[in-house]
Amino acid sequence: MICINFQDSRPIYEQIVDGYKHLILAGVLEQDERMPSVRNLAVELSTNPNTVQKAFMELEREGFIYSVRGRGNFVNSSGQLLEKKREELVDDISKLLIEAEELSLDSEQLLRDALQKSKVGCCDSDVGGKMQ
Amino acid sequence: MICINFQDSRPIYEQIVDGYKHLILAGVLEQDERMPSVRNLAVELSTNPNTVQKAFMELEREGFIYSVRGRGNFVNSSGQLLEKKREELVDDISKLLIEAEELSLDSEQLLRDALQKSKVGCCDSDVGGKMQ
């Protein structure tokens, strides 16, 4: 379902958190669906149960899952989560725009460039794009 | 010139790097202007010379300053740096937009919201803004 990059500088538990956030927000996991058990997921990802537990605690703290002692961890409803995620994205972009303003850069032109790059970056067309 | 938040989870050397990046890009420090010495800045920021040195090494690695043994560290020309920074901003925003696309969110509406929020966030007007 998700995969871990052990070469990544980001901690394993954080990769697990982000992986499941994405799965839940994207609707791959449905409401009240059961998460893998701490021990099973640890085996599957070749990591330690404690690391998985730490990730699940963080997911619960942020409202993505809820846990029932003795039964397992379950997915929360994604509706509110998606709205929350949208607000985070707006917030992140506006922070970057404020940074741009401080450097006297044209925010609107910046957004046009970013929008085009995001559309080019998704596919592999090279319409006006530069090779990286 | 810059200030350090010791409560911040970010490492001190990273805060120094970011602080000087901002000063250089904003043109507060001019080309070939001399940076504070490693030892003096350490005293000024109530930190250790080694921590400042680590920050300066990073700034040099990223092309913001150059060092002359026995004389000091000096600011590089900001023109190319500003263009590089602009590309980074475009890249950061486009990554967020790709994330939004994956969640079937309306990118253009997202950008309009972010643009408005960035303009509201700069000043303290409350035109359509929510109290945090």
Add this chain to the structure above:
DNA sequence: TATCTGTACTATAGAACATAGTACGGTTAG
């Protein structure tokens, strides 16, 4: 009852971060 589940500990090891101290070589003002 046996086996699964989450949860809570302790202990250990490694990496990153920060501090402290020392040392060496280049630059510059006196």
Add this chain to the structure above:
DNA sequence: CTAACCGTACTATGTTCTATAGTACAGATA
């Protein structure tokens, strides 16, 4: 030349975060 500054390169120490390992306990369920 000398003294005082500069960058640079080490070693050593302590703290925190991350990850692993092992143990233990309580709830749920077949």
